[in-house]
């Protein structure tokens with residue numbers, strides 16, 4: 210018998226319904242079409258796609274924010290949209306997210322300490338001392354320190370603030386983190402440092418990731434499996450980078466050419 214996947218997405222379709230001005234009928238646009246894939250415990254699925262492909266929409270469907278009109282999202286075997294209260298609480302705790310914009314993900318009036326301890330307050334009964342200790346551990350774990358406890362978001366760089374967001378996301382030792390363009394606003398050097406951190410955390414805590422990005426290099430450096438989303442369809446999935454490079458799909462070729470063309474050493478390979 211096949212082992213149960215941590216996350217199982219089955220035939221999911223999603224459309225944003227919106228009212229057309231002066232018309233009584235709602236128009237709906239299918240943004241996700243019949244999407245199926247799974248993520249195993251401890252592994253990272255890189256979801257690649259160009260802008261507007263539906264990546265963030267899929268992220269929100271998985272996070273329980275946008276209920277799909279069709280299909281199912283199973284987390285640890287439970288349908289997240291039809292779960293009882295207890296199960297819901299459990300998957301909410303085990304399923305975290307880090308988004309692209311580190312500043313808008315935090316409350317500007319809260320200190321790093323209160324940002325990171327928020328999930329602990331919601332889910333765990335800790336004394337003040339225990340909570341402080343946990344937050345310091347988390348800060349250090351993401352490359353910051355006790356000195357940062359009382360700082361406000363505007364006192365951090367974008368990269369540091371993304372580390373705070375990561376600390377908050379791992380505070381409850383979740384099973385899966387949805388990373389939606391989490392490193393995309395950062396410069397290349399900071400990007401690779403954060404990717405390194407994410408790789409370490411994945412190994413140390415046995416985390417699984419859904420790594421959403423338009424950046425092939427970033428996806429390659431962290432993913433165990435890759436999928437390409439194009440116009441709402443998951444057109445291909447790969448178990449290795451080699452498979453991605455061998456793909457004959459025109460959309461995948463276009464993506465590939467765009468990174469190869471970026472580097473002079475690779476330019477000749479594009480012809």
Ligand SMILES: Nc1ncnc2c1ncn2[C@@H]1O[C@H](COP(=O)(O)OP(=O)(O)OP(=O)(O)O)[C@@H](O)[C@H]1O
Nearest residue numbers: 225227240258259260261262263264265266267423
């Ligand atoms: N709230 C919304 N209402 C209506 N349409 C939406 C909404 N959010 C997204 N869309 C549409 O859904 C499609 C997919 O958007 P989505 O944000 O999921 O793409 P994406 O792959 O994340 O793009 P990007 O790489 O630019 O973040 C787009 O055509 C977009 O215009």
Ligand SMILES: [Mg+2]
Nearest residue numbers: 264265266390
């Ligand atoms: Mg997006």
